[in-house]
Amino acid sequence: MKITDPTILQYQEKMTKAEEALQRELGTIRAGVANASLLNRVNVEYYGVPTPLNQMAQISVPEARVLLITPYDKSSLKDIEHALLASDLGIAPMNDGSAIRLVIPQLTEERRKELAKQVKATSEKGKVAVRNVRREMMDALKKAQKNGDLTEDQLRDLEDVAQKVTDNSIKNIENITAEKEKEVLAG
Structure with missing residues (x-):
């Protein structure tokens, strides 16, 4: 479906951003496999400035459950280690x-179920964000109709398009x- 209405396009962009935010949020949930995005929130105190770890070191995945962090500046190794210990990762750096090296521990079945619930809760927040954008979009369309920019028929058609955009998101x-x-x- 080709969407041309600028109002709907604007709100569709917001919905896409909500989807991307959800993807980033879910990327930080540890699933028992090594993933460099686990370290996205880790900042290292580097010469008095909090610096994202991925800007200070190469992060690679040599094995399925191992993250290898190789700093560009070897003198920052202790600072990186300290930042990892202070983070909420719960993994002891070696x-x-x-x-x-960060060895991602194998998850227990109970922990997997907890993480699945966390994924569902995070997903629900994403859906709520999309629904809020839909509400804003519908309000904008009704306001445009009230101002005389849209006819009743155009409003109904755009509301249908808006619902399809929301359902797709x-x-x-x-x-x-x-x-x-x-x-x-x-497993």
């Missing part, structure tokens, strides 16, 4: 003098969620 969120749940629950 410093070998030139790089840091919700479906995208459900697909993203299903993918993450599968990843979390996989």
